[in-house]
Amino acid sequence: MANPNDFLLNTDYEMDKIILFNQGEFTNTIQFSHKLGFTPLIFGVWSTDADFYSVNPINGEIDNSVLSVRGIANASNVTLTAGGNSNNRLLRYRVYGLMPSNINKAVQPTARFARKFAFNTDYNYCKLMRAGIFTHSGEEFHHNLSYIPQVIAWSETSNGIRPLTQANEQTGTGLRVTGNRLICGSGVTNNIHWRIYYDEA
Numbered sequence: 001m002a003n004p005n006d007f008l009l010n011t012d013y014e015m016d017k018i019i020l021f022n023q024g025e026f027t028n029t030i031q032f033s034h035k036l037g038f039t040p041l042i043f044g045v046w047s048t049d050a051d052f053y054s055v056n057p058i059n060g061e062i063d064n065s066v067l068s069v070r071g072i073a074n075a076s077n078v079t080l081t082a083g084g085n086s087n088n089r090l091l092r093y094r095v096y097g098l099m100p101s102n103i104n105k106a107v108q109p110t111a112r113f114a115r116k117f118a119f120n121t122d123y124n125y126c127k128l129m130r131a132g133i134f135t136h137s138g139e140e141f142h143h144n145l146s147y148i149p150q151v152i153a154w155s156e157t158s159n160g161i162r163p164l165t166q167a168n169e170q171t172g173t174g175l176r177v178t179g180n181r182l183i184c185g186s187g188v189t190n191n192i193h194w195r196i197y198y199d200e201a
Contacts, residue, residue: 009119013127013198019107020097022078027088031079036107039161040097041154041193042073046080047092058095060155060162071095074160100161100193101131126150127198134175134184134192141182143196150199151177156191164192177201 009015020040022032034040045055046069058071062083069091070081082091099107119125129143133156143149153164153175164174175194176183182196 009121009125010127013129015125016098016128016195018096018110019099020078020095021110023092023094025090025092026080027082027090028086029079029081030093031077033077034073034097036097036105037075038103038105039073039075039100039156040078041100041161041195042071042078042095042097043152043163044071044093044095046094048089050092052092052094058093058163060164069093070162072160072162073097079160098195100133101195102133124199129196129198131193131195134188134194137184137186137188139184141194141196142180143182144180145198146179148177148179148201150197150201151175151182152195152197154193156193161193 020034020036020042022034024030042058044058045052046058047053047055056069058069058080060070060072062068062070062081064084067082067084067086067089070083072079078095078097080093080095082089099105129149130141132141154161155164155174174185174188175192176185182194184192
């Protein structure tokens with residue numbers, strides 16, 4: 001197989017499939033049904049601008065010192081909650097979802113929401129190396145790429161699955177990635193869903 005980083009799109013390597021897309025507006029909090037029958041791994045952005053001129057990531061936690069949005073999904077719904085100095089401000093959101101690595105179910109296509117193309121070779125696509133779940137502290141995956149790759153992760157609790165925020169990664173209670181390993185940090189007491197890409201961080 002060819003080096004995945006030599007191509008914008010390389011069919012030798014798996015890519016993420018978006019199995020959920022929802023967008024809209026809310027103040028303070030919003031909940032919507034995803035109708036998937038399982039809990040998706042959500043991510044997305046929010047903005048105060050109608051045209052999404054400036055965007056911020058949907059996080060796993062609320063930072064009460066600044067305007068922020070927390071997202072969490074369970075088996076039925078996705079809930080977004082604004083924190084910080086939201087003061088009933090109207091916020092716009094775009095939420096996407098991926099299928100967890102331990103789920104394999106047929107889902108409805110999301111392409112009907114696309115504005116132009118499902119694939120467009122004008123843009124680079126992340127090439128998925130591996131997706132998995134860590135169930136306890138100290139677990140490792142040896143990727144052996146010799147560089148620090150892009151990693152996305154989520155934390156699963158009894159309340160649902162939420163994006164793993166950068167703060168958790170820095171304190172060691174989430175994931176740590178090196179040039180050859182992905183490591184589940186100390187202090188993890190719940191499942192960590194992760195996806196590692198050939199693309200560099």
